[in-house]
Amino acid sequence: MVTLKIDGIQVEVPKDYTILQAAEKAGVHIPVLCHDARLNPFGACRVCLIEAVGNPRLMTACTTPVAPDMDILTNTEKLQRIRKTVIELLLVNHPLECPVCDKGGECTLQDLTYEVGLTKVRFEATPADTPVDHTNPFIERDIDRCVLCGRCVRICDEVVNIQAISFINRGMETMIGTAFDQPWNCEFCGQCISVCPVGSLNNRVYLFKNRPWNLEKTDSICGLCGCGCYIELETEGNELYRMGEVPDKGANHGNLCAKGRFGFEFVNSVKRETSAKIKAAGEAADADFEQAVVTVAEKVKSIKAQHGADSVAVLVSPRLTNEEAFLANKLAKDVIGTAGMYAVEPHSSFPDATYADIETSDAVAVLNLDVTEANPILGLAVRAAARKNEAALYVFYPSETALKRLVTKQFTGNPDEVYASMTRLVEGQGEEASVLEVLKKAEKPVAVYNPYNQADLWFVSELKKQIPGLKVAAARAKANSQGVLDMGALDAAKLKEGIQNKTIKALICLGENPSVRTGWADLSLDSLELLAVTDPFMSETAKKATVYIPVATYAEKDGSFTNLEGRVQSVNKALCKGLKTDAEVIAALAEKLGKALPSCSCEIRELIRKEVSLYKDVDFDGGLVKYADAVTGEFAKPAKAAAGEGKYFLYPSSLRLHSGSYTRWSPDLAKVYGEAKLEISPADAEELGLEDGSSVSVSAAGITKTFKVHVEKHMTKGCVALPEDYADTAEIFGKGRYHKVSLGKKG
Amino acid sequence: MKNIFDTLLLTEIFQGLGITLKHLFKKKITYKYPYEDTPIFPRFRGVQYIKTHENGATKCVGCYLCQKVCPSECIHIVTDCGPNGERLIRKYEIDLSRCIYCGYCEEACPVDAVHMGRDYHTTDSTRDNYVINMKTLSENYKKELANAQAKGEQL
Numbered sequence: 001m002v003t004l005k006i007d008g009i010q011v012e013v014p015k016d017y018t019i020l021q022a023a024e025k026a027g028v029h030i031p032v033l034c035h036d037a038r039l040n041p042f043g044a045c046r047v048c049l050i051e052a053v054g055n056p057r058l059m060t061a062c063t064t065p066v067a068p069d070m071d072i073l074t075n076t077e078k079l080q081r082i083r084k085t086v087i088e089l090l091l092v093n094h095p096l097e098c099p100v101c102d103k104g105g106e107c108t109l110q111d112l113t114y115e116v117g118l119t120k121v122r123f124e125a126t127p128a129d130t131p132v133d134h135t136n137p138f139i140e141r142d143i144d145r146c147v148l149c150g151r152c153v154r155i156c157d158e159v160v161n162i163q164a165i166s167f168i169n170r171g172m173e174t175m176i177g178t179a180f181d182q183p184w185n186c187e188f189c190g191q192c193i194s195v196c197p198v199g200s201l202n203n204r205v206y207l208f209k210n211r212p213w214n215l216e217k218t219d220s221i222c223g224l225c226g227c228g229c230y231i232e233l234e235t236e237g238n239e240l241y242r243m244g245e246v247p248d249k250g251a252n253h254g255n256l257c258a259k260g261r262f263g264f265e266f267v268n269s270v271k272r273e274t275s276a277k278i279k280a281a282g283e284a285a286d287a288d289f290e291q292a293v294v295t296v297a298e299k300v301k302s303i304k305a306q307h308g309a310d311s312v313a314v315l316v317s318p319r320l321t322n323e324e325a326f327l328a329n330k331l332a333k334d335v336i337g338t339a340g341m342y343a344v345e346p347h348s349s350f351p352d353a354t355y356a357d358i359e360t361s362d363a364v365a366v367l368n369l370d371v372t373e374a375n376p377i378l379g380l381a382v383r384a385a386a387r388k389n390e391a392a393l394y395v396f397y398p399s400e401t402a403l404k405r406l407v408t409k410q411f412t413g414n415p416d417e418v419y420a421s422m423t424r425l426v427e428g429q430g431e432e433a434s435v436l437e438v439l440k441k442a443e444k445p446v447a448v449y450n451p452y453n454q455a456d457l458w459f460v461s462e463l464k465k466q467i468p469g470l471k472v473a474a475a476r477a478k479a480n481s482q483g484v485l486d487m488g489a490l491d492a493a494k495l496k497e498g499i500q501n502k503t504i505k506a507l508i509c510l511g512e513n514p515s516v517r518t519g520w521a522d523l524s525l526d527s528l529e530l531l532a533v534t535d536p537f538m539s540e541t542a543k544k545a546t547v548y549i550p551v552a553t554y555a556e557k558d559g560s561f562t563n564l565e566g567r568v569q570s571v572n573k574a575l576c577k578g579l580k581t582d583a584e585v586i587a588a589l590a591e592k593l594g595k596a597l598p599s600c601s602c603e604i605r606e607l608i609r610k611e612v613s614l615y616k617d618v619d620f621d622g623g624l625v626k627y628a629d630a631v632t633g634e635f636a637k638p639a640k641a642a643a644g645e646g647k648y649f650l651y652p653s654s655l656r657l658h659s660g661s662y663t664r665w666s667p668d669l670a671k672v673y674g675e676a677k678l679e680i681s682p683a684d685a686e687e688l689g690l691e692d693g694s695s696v697s698v699s700a701a702g703i704t705k706t707f708k709v710h711v712e713k714h715m716t717k718g719c720v721a722l723p724e725d726y727a728d729t730a731e732i733f734g735k736g737r738y739h740k741v742s743l744g745k746k747g
Numbered sequence: 748m749k750n751i752f753d754t755l756l757l758t759e760i761f762q763g764l765g766i767t768l769k770h771l772f773k774k775k776i777t778y779k780y781p782y783e784d785t786p787i788f789p790r791f792r793g794v795q796y797i798k799t800h801e802n803g804a805t806k807c808v809g810c811y812l813c814q815k816v817c818p819s820e821c822i823h824i825v826t827d828c829g830p831n832g833e834r835l836i837r838k839y840e841i842d843l844s845r846c847i848y849c850g851y852c853e854e855a856c857p858v859d860a861v862h863m864g865r866d867y868h869t870t871d872s873t874r875d876n877y878v879i880n881m882k883t884l885s886e887n888y889k890k891e892l893a894n895a896q897a898k899g900e901q902l
Contacts, residue, residue, distance in 0.1 A: 099810030099857045100834055134832050207828040208835070211811040 004070040013066055019050060020061040023074060030074050031083065031115055033090075033108055033197055034149035035062040038253055039158055044150050046086050047112060050074050058082065084116045088123070090147050094198070095127040101145065103199030105212040109147060137672050138188045138204050138262050143175050146200040152176060152192035159255060160191050161383045161405060176200070187402070187656060188258035188672070189376065194245050205262045205668050206242045215241055218574035219249070221561050222260045223319060223554030225659040226476030227252065227377035228563025229260055233555050233574035240267045240555055240575060250622070251355045251567060257376030258656055259663050266537070266553070266665035272577070273538055273550035289549065289580060289588075296508070296547050297592030299530040300336065303506045309337035313495050313504050316341050317511030318478035319662065321559025321571055323604040324582040325480065325487035326612070327597055328510055331586050335595045343489030344517050345481050349451040349460070351566030352630035353471035359384045361471075363392045363442035365425075365435065367459055368418060369450040372402040374654035375475045378564065379403070382448060392442070394435050396422050398651050399679075399721065400714040409435065414649040414719050415641040415738040419455070423637070426462040440467050448473045452518075453737060455638035461631045472630045476564040478660060479554065483562035486614055486625065499523060506530035508589075510582050511551065515540035516661045518652070518737070521730035534585050537665050540727055550579050557581040558601040566625040568618050643735075644700055646742035652733050653679060653721035660725045676726040678707040680743075681715035688745055695746035698722070701735035706746055781868075792848045792863035794879070795841055796887035798902075805885060806860035809836040813852035813861055821845035822852060836881065843869050844877035862902075864891050 002015045004022060011026040018041060023030050033045035043063040050061045053071035061074070073079070090109065098104040133141040150167065153176060157163050164186035168177045178184060193201045215234040222229040222243070230250020234242040243261050247254030266272075276292035277284040287295070300312055314332040316325050325341070332341040358364065358381040372379030379402070385391040386406035395403050395410040398418050404410060411421040411432070425432040439445045445467055449460050451474040464470055476482055498504035500523065507528050513535065514520035525531055525544050533545035542548045554561075556579065559571045580588075587599035598604055608615050614625050642649050657663070657673045664670050678696055680688075690696055690709045697706050698720070705728045715721065720743065722729045732739065753759060778785045787793070798806045809826040825838035850863045864887055871877060879887075895902045 099812060100808045104810070132832055140832065204828070207832070208809070208826050209828070210826070211815075213815060214811065 002066045002068050004066055004068065004072065006072045007074050015066065017066050018062055019059070019064050019066055019070070019072055020048060022066050023061060023072070028074055030061045031112055032062060033112060033147070034151060036151055036155070036195055038247065038255075039151065039154045039195075042150055042154060044148065045090070047083060049079060049082055049086075051076055051079060080116065084118055087112050087116050087118055088121050091118070091121050092123045092125045093127050093144075094147065095129075095144050097145070097199075100208075101199035102202045102207060103145075103196070107199060108197035134204075135183050136186065136188070136204075138190055138258065138668070139184070139186075139193060140202040140204045140207055141176075142200055142202070143177070144200075145198050146176055147198055148174055148176070149197055151195040151197065152201055155191045155195050156186075158387065159380060159384070160187065160189055161387055162187050162189075162402065163405075165192065187372070187376070188262070189256065190258065190261040191255060194254070194256070194261075203242065203262070205265060210236055210241050216574075217244060218572050219246065220555065220572045220574060221250075221479070221563075221569045222256070223479040223561065223571065224259050224263060224663060225257075225375055226478055226481050226564040227257075227375050228479070228561055228565070228567055228569055229256055229377055230254075230569065231256065231260065233264075233572075235575045238575045238577060240264055250569070251563075251565065252377045252380075255377055255380050259659055259666075259669060260376075263657070263663045263666040263669045264555070265668055266663065267555045267575075267577075269537075269665050269667075271538075271665060272536055272579075273548070274579070276550065277545070277548040279546045279548075284548070292547050292549050293585070293588045293592055296530065296532045297589055299532075299546075300506055300508070300589075300593065303529055304336065307503075307505050310339070311503060311505040312336050312338055312508070313498065313506070314338070314341040314508045315492065315495060315510065315512050315514070316343050316484050316489060317513070318343060318345055318476075318481040318484050319511050319554065320480060320484060320582055321554075321557065321601070322480065322483040322487055322562060322568070322608065322615075323559040323601045324510070324557075324586065325484040325489065326604055326608050327583055327586045327599075329488045330597055331508075331590050335590045335593050335597070340488055340490045342492040342495040343484045344492045344512065344514065344520065345476075345478075345485055345489065346451045346454065347485060347491045348457055348633045348635075349449075349472075349474040349631050350627040350629060351474065351482060351564055351625070352627070353446050353448075353473040354565040354567070354624065355381045357444065357471050358382060358446050358448070358473060360389060361385045361391050361442070361444045361446040362389060363439050363445045364394070365439060365445070365447045365463075366393070366395045366397070366401075366403065367422060367447055367449040368396055368453060368456050369448060369475055370397055370399075370401045370654045371448050371475060373656045374450070374477070375564065376656060378448065378473065378475055385446070392438050394438075396425070398649070398719050399653075399712075399716050404714075408438075412716050414716060415651050416649070419638060419641045422456075422459050426459050426466070436466070439463070439470065443469075445470045446473065447471075448475060450475055452477065454635075455641065455737075457631055457633075458635035458637055461635055464630060474564060474630075479563075480561045482564060482566060483560070483568070486562060487608075487612065496520065496523060499525065499527065502527045504528070507532070509533045509541060509545075510586070511535055513539040513541045513661050515544070516725050516727050516730050518724050518730050518733040520734070521727055522734050534582055536579075537662075539661060549585055551585060552577065552579045552581045557583070559583075560601075560605070560620050562625060566627060568615070568620050568623055568625060570621050642738035642740050644740035646700065646740040647718075648684070648741050648743055649719045650698065650700055650732070650739040650741040651719065651721055652724045652729070652737055655723045658723070658725070676707055676723050676729050677710040678743075679710050679712045679715050679721040681717045681719070682711050682713055683717045684715075684720070685709065685711045688743060690745060697744045697746050698732070698741050699744070700732050700739040700741040703732055703735075705729075705732065787865055787867070791865055791867075792850045793865045793867040794843065794869060794887060795846075795852065795861055795884060796864045796891050797839075797860050797881065797884040798862065798888055799885050803885075805836070805881060806858055807836060807839060807856075807881070808858050808860070809834060809839070810857060812855040812857060816851045816855040818849060818851065819845045819847045839881040839884070840878050841884070842878050844874055865894070866890070
């Protein structure tokens with residue numbers, strides 16, 4: 001520890017602190033422009049200059065480490081004068097477009113100009129008038145406004161590790177760009193926008209839509225994937241304008257991904273249904289909420305009387321909050337009298353490793369998962385481990401992933417080879433034996449895996465047996481995938497069986513869209529006497545529904561989500577589109593069935609505390625749930641992964657821009673990635689005479705489907721990949737996740 | 748005695764009528780509004796107008812500053828991004844029934860677009876007509892410009 005004085009205030013700080021951090025602790029404000037707590041010190045802007053008594057030179061507070069008995073002055077007349085000149089010089093080339101700049105009102109440069117009291121720039125210079133760059137679908141770039149603080153370059157490198165942009169040219173000509181002005185080869189995460197202190201990098205989804213002072217901010221949790229990122233919903237009236245990041249709160253350190261930051265538009269979508277629909281004689285007609293609930297309740301009553309309570313099933317979506325899932329379980333168990341609700345989520349894996357565990361790990365193995373695509377923020381934690389902690393990183397995946405820049409070794413190849421490689425890892429043979437050794441020797445080893453691949457669980461449980469200290473992270477796909485299981489969801493395999501045997505006559509489907517879920521797409525729902533669906537959109541399943549009730553999205557309700565680390569976080573209502581929440585639907589239905597259930601989230605939360613032992617003492621604002629085991633059950637060693645006879649291996653890929661079928665209602669995401677595309681290596685594409693955008697027929701397991709082609713240079717030769725959660729692909733993957741397929745060029 | 752005299756001969760009424768008679772021949776200080784306009788002073792603040800460029804496009808850039816500064820919250824703006832990344836003003840409305848003609852919007856405008864005009868004829872039979880949009884505001888500019896030119900003044 002080091003003791004020093006800052007503006008006369010004595011503080012004691014660790015010796016690796018910078019003066020800026022010490023000043024924060026002392027409660028002294030030092031203005032900064034290029035500093036960001038997530039990034040390494042840089043010292044580009046010189047705004048944070050301070051004076052140390054006895055030292056004639058000025059120092060930058062953000063880069064200078066503390067020394068014992070320093071006496072720091074932060075606001076002398078000399079410093080004020082220098083700071084003013086620094087800002088004045090920055091403004092020489094900065095166009096005065098504040099009224100039309102989206103950053104106006106929340107601009108660091110604007111704030112600093114006010115802070116130093118600058119009203120007139122003494123220098124005459126005409127700012128350049130370079131055309132605005134619109135080549136990136138999500139990021140608008142106006143290089144004239146850039147102050148070259150380097151925050152975008154640094155976050156793209158240090159946190160996201162994509163290195164899409166850099167400083168180009170030298171001296172006066174310096175600007176942010178790509179080599180040879182190529183288009184951005186970027187993940188569209190928008191982290192650069194979030195750190196830009198000026199309006200040089202702008203969010204194109206929000207571009208010119210509103211001004212910051214009009215927006216009301218509500219803290220909440222992103223409802224798109226299992227990462228559970230802490231966000232701010234920025235709204236005006238009942239319109240959602242922007243997703244804000246909160247670096248000080250939540251486990252994600254203010255980092256967001258492309259779908260989280262740009263994929264919120266579905267909340268405002270005009271395609272959302274506003275009235276309930278009841279299908280009579282094959283025709284769906286508008287009905288009011290009351291009518292719809294009464295219809296469902298009466299059907300449930302008559303089916304129950306005729307076929308018994310077990311002929312009615314409740315299926316919940318992992319997008320429901322814990323409170324709603326709990327209520328749905330009550331509806332299934334106490335009101336209808338069945339064994340419980342179902343959820344299409346794997347039941348044998350539980351959260352174990354937290355983001356902090358992964359970030360501080362010294363050896364990470366990623367098992368058969370493209371983590372940066374499937375769960376981008378989990379991917380950032382893996383990247384942080386490899387980058388900041390210099391952890392050994394081993395990736396087992398059929399194709400090269402974005403982690404390739406950081407890996408110690410990656411094991412690619414067709415799915416059979418990847419499985420063989422993982423088997424060798426577990427059994428300690430071949431070159432993978434050394435990986436096992438590293439994991440065994442590591443202080444905090446972590447394995448990240450895909451719980452949706454049932455076959456992979458054997459590797460995880462075997463590794464866990466061999467390495468007692470190993471922490472595993474299950475990359476859960478949806479916002480509350482874990483929470484619905486904790487609330488008592490049963491394995492949906494039984495439900496599927498029941499529908500196939502026609503023993504289940506009525507299905508109340510809360511938010512779930514089984515028609516596009518892997519393994520469910522080929523299931524005919526026609527035999528059901530009642531299919532009641534709640535969904536914000538007319539989803540594939542909702543189209544088949546006897547009764548459809550439109551409901552609120554995560555931005556319109558209160559509750560909580562449990563993320564893939566087992567962290568319970570509160571979701572808050574930011575706007576109201578005049579639609580009922582699932583909780584209100586369940587409560588209304590229960591009332592019609594003769595039992596009152598609460599619909600207010602705080603009341604339900606109290607009930608959860610009483611009845612769900614895991615959540616008894618958990619803090620609903622970021623508390624971790626303690627699970628007994630990371631994986632439960634006995635698993636068989638997987639045999640050959642891929643079935644079938646074709647020439648190419650097909651495996652399911654993850655999409656960075658989509659999470660299930662929900663985000664496809666976001667126009668901005670759908671514009672960049674709409675229909676399912678078949679990823680293929682350039683070598684295979686050439687062999688088949690395919691180009692980007694040409695059509696190809698894929699035959700697997702007796703099914704032939706046509707897809708558009710995307711030629712991807714990271715793909716392994718002989719392998720092709722399709723995304724999950726599309727009606728067409730769900731059918732193929734329903735027969736197994738790995739296939740040998742034959743491809744044929746179309747047209 | 749004097750009181751009785753006054754009361755009987757109605758002297759006070761004649762006195763009053765005398766004043767009326769005197770004013771009848773004086774210079775008039777009232778105006779026959781609406782048949783005749785009252786004169787306005789140079790710094791009078793009337794119904795707003797928004798300046799246009801020579802090609803007819805509005806000078807307003809939709810920065811929301813007038814909306815923010817407006818104490819009676821009578822300005823409503825909606826902006827959006829056009830297909831080529833340009834800033835579009837989807838809506839610019841002033842609710843004259845709420846406006847207190849303080850002129851803050853004119854002060855706040857960074858691009859010399861919104862101004863307080865000299866027109867004060869706002870009476871209408873429905874409230875909806877009090878809400879004026881960008882089209883009306885631009886037309887107001889043309890009228891103001893014509894009026895000013897007729898008088899040989901600068902806007």
